[in-house]
Amino acid sequence: MHNFNYHRAADVADAAAKLTATEDPKLLAGGMTLLPTLKNRLAAPSDLIDLAAISDLKGISVESGEVVVRAMTPHAVVAASAEVQKALPALAQLAGNIGDPAVRHRGTIGGSVANSDPAADYPAACVGLDATIVTSQRKIAADDFFVGLFETALEPSEIITEVRFQIPDRAYYMKFRHPASGYAVVGVMVAQFGAKVRVAVTGAGPCVFRVAEMEAALEKSFAPASVANIHVSAEQLMGDIHCSAAYRAHLITVYARRAVEAMVG
């Protein structure tokens, strides 16, 4: 690990100020990706601005039609929240299956979303549940937020403060874990909002994406058979030594179908 200056931000304004005042800063929001990267000497930020002490950034509330998760809320808290389990069980279940227990107790929703790791779970929840990413400066629709591989719409000085998930009529998330890393190779969130259906896929592409053809088919008839023969092209997908792009494309169809199966019982 290279040396860096450590700052414990008092509040969001303080963090934002330090973000612009330092040379090459990084926000520390749990550090489940950042700290291993630093330890492997793959990044050398001049300053780390830790958001952990900002109590205002923690907590969950269920408001009219929305589950609001503050940015520094750990995954384990979301998973264990009775409110989330009641209002949006798919979200609690997704959070409860991120990484391992250590990751779930240290990692936060804001950190995960801001990182836009292609294999992270939360992006599928954000896009699938039509979430709004609220920052220190503005509100961004999840559809516009995830731009590419580890790339988001965030400006350098912008800090995520909360994520507001729309509560669907029903939703389900399923993932195929990577044989080595355990990350999602394919994670599919299917959510039904009245006549509208969202299908968001994480793990397979450079960042989370929706499958319009599946959404349309499910809006016509919400049944496993509707998606069973819809295949996403492997061309835009990623591959590695364990799971090729073609295999991931195949798994998207399987997991979309299984998610719908689970929803219709």
Next chain:
Amino acid sequence: MGEFAIGQPVTRFEDPRLLKGGGRYVDDLAFPGMLYGHVLRSPHAHANITRLDISKAKAAPGVRAVLIGEDWAKSGYGDLPRAEGKKKRDGSPMYRPHFPALAKVKVRYVGDPVAFVVADTIEQAQDAAELIEVDYDILPSVTSVALGSQPGAPLVWDDCENNICFVHLEGDKQATDAAFAKADHIVKKRFVISRVTAATMETRGSIGHYDQAADRYTIYTTLQRALNFREELAETLNIPESRLRVVAGDIGGSFGMKSGVFNEVGLVLLASKVTGHPVKWVSTRSESFLADAHGRDNVSDAELALDKNGMFLGLRVHNLVNMGSYTQPGTDSGAYSNLGTLAGVYLTPAIHVDVTAVYTNTNPMRPFRGNGRPEAAFVIERIVDMAADELGIDPAELRRRNLIPPEKMPFQTGLSFNIDCGEFEKILDLTLEMADYKGFEARRAEARKRGKLRGIGMSFTIEKAASPGYEGAEVRFDRTGSVTVLAGSVTQGQGHETIFKQIVSDTLGIHPDEIHYLQGDTDQVFFGEGTGGSRTASLGGSAVTVATGKVVDKAKKIAAHMMGVDEVDFAEGVFTARQTNRTLSMKDVARAAMSPKNLPQGMELGLNATAAYHTTKQNYPNGCHIVELEIDEDTGQVEMDRYVVVDDVGNVLNPLLLKGQIIGGISQGVGQMLMEQIRFDPTSGQNLTGSFMDYAMPHAEIFPHIDIKSNPVPTKTNLLGVKGAGEAGCVGALPAVGNALVDALSHLGVTHVEMPATPERLWRIMDEAKRA
């Protein structure tokens, strides 16, 4: 000491200490003035070093030394230990490359050490290493063992023709050829055994300390055989062994891997001599993938000849075995020392094996749990299943016809094994019953309705354990009658402390709380080879038994003298004067033995004994595994549903520890069959699996309950009647799981599945079968 007696399921004495963080691993040690070393490693698989500039690194903050190949060459130290003794096909000696701790002119694998930076902190050493400038002229490389021996392959060593390290022939070629000539049926298959890494929970590490005033070296390190290590390392350092102390603390797993004298051992000692300080190097997890020795990695072309009744007539095997880029003692042994497992538990009269060991631009190799045994077991047990399939005979029935019956023991197989005892058919029947083999087809049909392809697979494997060798033990009573037991073997987690305390407690009647166990320090332990090849219970256990026997013999004389009788009886720690009600405890006698007035005239003071046990005969643990698994038709994911084992490891010293060994071995076998693999880019020679993000390890959650029963058939080849248990699980698991996978897919015409059987590989097999 009933509850601690031999055979009792005693919980491990070492666990409370280890579980509470009380372990003392290399990285837990610190010494005043200790410096930290970082190894700069080759980023290329094969390259000439055309320029190496360390001036900036030497001037960096905190840096005390930067060692390069020239420094090693000038140090007065020799090569790291090198393999020797084998021959090439024409009878000329094996190719034995020089093995300096730092490459000087050429690097030969990704990870080959190029420089060693020593600084006040590890961060300073890492920072400084980034300032070293190296220019490489990249050369073509070869990592595959199959390609490495082909004419025209890039040469790892310029003067080593076709990269051939050595050739080993075993068995009877003429008889085998004759058997094949009269065969009714011949089954042929090429089996590729993948390369894996030990992935020990504790990575390798060493602290070197050269004491200039005493002119003596101490190395604290991760190892398996402290005294052998001292012998080999002293030769490298060109010093008498008496000027070297080797200390192993707790060791977090080895499985054969840590048995080598690695480059970093030499580097911390040279660095300590140069700087005058103790120097520590501990591998990071990422580094371990590049710097540890790997295991397995060979290609077997096997042929089994049968008559029309399914009797095995002959077996012919050609192996290509990857040696990596350098060879140490032990690197080579996996290629030849366990070929005996190929003969299996079968009567096959004629066998011939032809092995070619090949250098490649890959990490050096070392034994890995089984060291040739699982590889050989995979070949014989897969080809037997293939034969069963081709002849339309049930795999259990085909095995049964060919099993060696007890009345033919001792049985000389077509290879090296001379099997002294075993009840193979009984074990087969027990396992089939435990597995409800007869009920399988109903379970398969039920699974099919759930979209799952269910398969059953068995293996019946045998290996050698405790090769001819020796082991030492010492039992020392102190003045108050408590005991220290010292062993030549070194535990890496197997539970030696528990087993040895059980033996001492059982034979001397001393409570385990009053027994201190000491190992791994060559200044304290007088004799022994160490750990490896499933030898400790057989040889180390026998050595402790001999030592306690000597103690009892002497103590009896003292007790008789003290009680004024000619002879005493000894049981449960108590000496009884015959026909009297007078008794003395072992502790009484031990205390008394410290005073001349209690001893018969001329008897030496004290109650201590050393023992050096040796055996000329190995033993043959064996067992039957049956596994049932389901493959998800849509995804190729495998779920193991049942796993049963009946083993024969002779007398069982501790059933709890035995289960641990079997389960651990199975886990590593399953890991290799389903997911683990070190992979190299075929063009660049880069390791593509350099972290746990890419190297898949089996987690506990994938295993079903593993049901284990023992059918002990005690061997007479050691004092305890035990057979080795450390490798048995791994040996049986690889082929059992492999056979179950093929069985699950056999209706699709599948006859073999390569390892690792990843979900994608299985999905592709199913997908292709559907398209065909």
